Amino acid sequence: MHCADGFLYNPLxxxxxxxxxxxxxxxxxxxxxxxxxxxxAATAPDGRTPRGSIVFGRAVTVLLEESTRxxxxxxxxxxxxxxxxxxRVRVDLRSEDKWFALALPAGAYELSRVxxxxxxxLSMADLQVSFAVGAESATxxxxxxxxxxxxxxxxxxxxxxxxxxxxxxxxxxxxxERYPDLAGQAVGTGLPVSASSESRLHEVMPYPYYPRYYRRxxx
Numbered sequence: 001m002h003c004a005d006g007f008l009y010n011p012l013x014x015x016x017x018x019x020x021x022x023x024x025x026x027x028x029x030x031x032x033x034x035x036x037x038x039x040x041a042a043t044a045p046d047g048r049t050p051r052g053s054i055v056f057g058r059a060v061t062v063l064l065e066e067s068t069r070x071x072x073x074x075x076x077x078x079x080x081x082x083x084x085x086x087x088r089v090r091v092d093l094r095s096e097d098k099w100f101a102l103a104l105p106a107g108a109y110e111l112s113r114v115x116x117x118x119x120x121x122l123s124m125a126d127l128q129v130s131f132a133v134g135a136e137s138a139t140x141x142x143x144x145x146x147x148x149x150x151x152x153x154x155x156x157x158x159x160x161x162x163x164x165x166x167x168x169x170x171x172x173x174x175x176x177e178r179y180p181d182l183a184g185q186a187v188g189t190g191l192p193v194s195a196s197s198e199s200r201l202h203e204v205m206p207y208p209y210y211p212r213y214y215r216r217x218x219x
Contacts, residue, residue, distance in 0.1 A: 053133050053188070054179065056101040056171045057141040059093055061116065064158070065150040071119030072096055073148045078115070083108040083130075099171060101178075106135045111192070114157065116148060116201065125157045125199040129192045136188035138175055140168050144192075149201070160196040163189065 061073050074096040080089045084107050091100050094117070111129035115122060133139050140163070147158040176183055 052103045052105045053136055054101055054138040054175055054182070055104045055133055055141055055190070056099065056138065056175055058097070058099050058143040058164075058167050058171065059095075059146065060143060061096040061146045061148060063150065064147045067118075067150045069118050069121065069151060071117075071121065073116050073118050073146075075146055076115040076117040076122070078111060079113045080104075081110045081112045083110060088112070099174065101171075101175060104133050104139075106133050108132055111144075111159070114146060114159070115204070116146070116157065121151075122204045123155065123201040124204045125201045127159060127197060127199050129159055129161075129194065129197050131161075131190045131192045133190050134188040137182050137185040138172070139188045139190045140171060142189075142191045143167050155201040156198055157201050158196055158198045161192045163191055 059075050059078070061075050063073060067073075075093045075098075077090050077092045077094075080091065081087070082089075082105070089102065089104070091102060093100060109131055111127050111131070113124060113126050115124045131141055142161040143164050145160045145162070147160070149155045149157070172187060
């Protein structure tokens with residue numbers, strides 16, 4: 001065993017360039033498959049009564065402090081994970097205040113991540129906010145409030161959920177307009193287990209004004 005041009009060389013561990021290329025292709029394939037398993041679901045489809053529970057709620061984004069950016073933060077999307085099947089569902093909002101509704105099987109779920117946009121600026125946070133979806137025809141998960149710090153190195157997002165009677169009534173009204181067959185059926189409540197959760201926000205691509213070398217996060 002000897003070093004050649006700064007690399008450790010072992011004749012018993014030689015691999016052809018074809019083997020290396022095949023390995024890289026395999027890694028890329030696994031990476032693509034792992035990212036492709038997320039299902040995008042902005043709202044539940046209209047028309048016939050969907051299978052599973054209609055999960056509905058409201059997502060609101062607010063600044064906790066003054067910001068030097070002229071853009072108001074908004075939820076670009078958030079992602080839910082079924083704790084039993086590990087299936088991920090991405091919910092696109094692109095709004096600072098918007099209702100969401102989607103059909104989900106009963107079970108335990110986790111709000112696993114959220115992406116915030118401020119004009120051309122994007123940031124992402126990993127979360128662990130658990131909630132449950134019951135067997136009822138519809139499940140109200142509350143008003144999810146995403147509190148955003150002003151831009152700085154250790155920027156945080158605080159996620160909290162509350163049951164707002166007025167918002168819940170409005171959500172039920174919209175659900176019944178879309179699915180009249182659900183009239184008279186029970187509506188469950190699946191508020192997140194913890195009252196609030198705090199997590200670090202990381203700037204992500206595309207990030208303007210900074211050289212490529214300093215763009216550390218590629219989510």
